[in-house]
Amino acid sequence: MNQDLKEIALHHSIGEVIAELDQQKFWKVLVDFISEYIPVDNWAALIFSDGRPDFLLFSEVAKKTDDPDPLLHDYAAGLYLLDPFYIRNRDNPQSGFYQLSDVAPDHFLKTEYYDLYFTHYIGLDEVQYNVLLDSERTLCLSLGSKKKVSAEHISILNTFRPWVMALMKQRMSFEHEVSKVPLQQARWKENFDSAITRGGTSLTARELDVIRLVLSGSSNKKVAEKLSISIETVKIHRRHSYAKLNVKSQYELFTLFLNSQATAETTKN
Numbered sequence: 001m002n003q004d005l006k007e008i009a010l011h012h013s014i015g016e017v018i019a020e021l022d023q024q025k026f027w028k029v030l031v032d033f034i035s036e037y038i039p040v041d042n043w044a045a046l047i048f049s050d051g052r053p054d055f056l057l058f059s060e061v062a063k064k065t066d067d068p069d070p071l072l073h074d075y076a077a078g079l080y081l082l083d084p085f086y087i088r089n090r091d092n093p094q095s096g097f098y099q100l101s102d103v104a105p106d107h108f109l110k111t112e113y114y115d116l117y118f119t120h121y122i123g124l125d126e127v128q129y130n131v132l133l134d135s136e137r138t139l140c141l142s143l144g145s146k147k148k149v150s151a152e153h154i155s156i157l158n159t160f161r162p163w164v165m166a167l168m169k170q171r172m173s174f175e176h177e178v179s180k181v182p183l184q185q186a187r188w189k190e191n192f193d194s195a196i197t198r199g200g201t202s203l204t205a206r207e208l209d210v211i212r213l214v215l216s217g218s219s220n221k222k223v224a225e226k227l228s229i230s231i232e233t234v235k236i237h238r239r240h241s242y243a244k245l246n247v248k249s250q251y252e253l254f255t256l257f258l259n260s261q262a263t264a265e266t267t268k269n
Helices: 004-021 026-035 070-077 084-091 112-122 151-174 175-181 187-199 206-217 222-226 230-243 251-269
Strands: 041-046 054-058 096-099 125-132 138-145
Touching: 004 026, 004 151, 026 054, 026 138, 026 151, 070 112, 070 230, 070 251, 084 125, 084 138, 096 151, 112 251, 125 151, 138 151, 187 206, 187 230, 187 251, 206 222, 206 230, 206 251, 230 251
Parallel strands: none
Antiparallel strands: 041 054, 041 138, 096 125, 125 138
């Protein structure tokens, strides 16, 4: 049987990844392999749960100061609550391979999260391998790209999916520090609601439902569908919420949310 040189090189590279399974640099070696076939500008290996995500390893972001890495700091401080991949996993945890377009709400590209954070630190597109570990945790390998991931590259990533996800699951046997850390007790809804109402503002349960969906990128129409209410009712809840929070736009709402998270982190420290 004749073997193409590219195929031989592929199997050799996969062997090198497998050889690093129990080594500290496993995640980087795995991403380096994938980067030979598709453009990867940044990446992170992390665990999603009902609380704050736990980072295992991630690519460094070029910085001009010694300030904490904003990719990790701001995301971990609360922006993860607006991450469409986190939300998808929270609402419907499953193993699989997903592209941003598979999980993002209909108005996600119009959100401040996308404009001020995602495009700056992640890029234009993102794909993710998800491995369900148990009923509360999902292991994720996130790959960010400054370009739209093409259909050809998606096909390649799907071809790699069986062995990549198998290795990801096996890798957990060597993530000793993670296995020793108990699951966080803080839950996503409590984190989100406290960020919006920190300062004593009182919103109804329905108003909070609407604000959560709006900030995450759902249009009024999608919010109405998800909550089984009319579009006019959604608009009323938005007006009342904005008035109570003393904001006039979604940008100001996002700023309030982000500042509340930063204040909470400062208080903890």
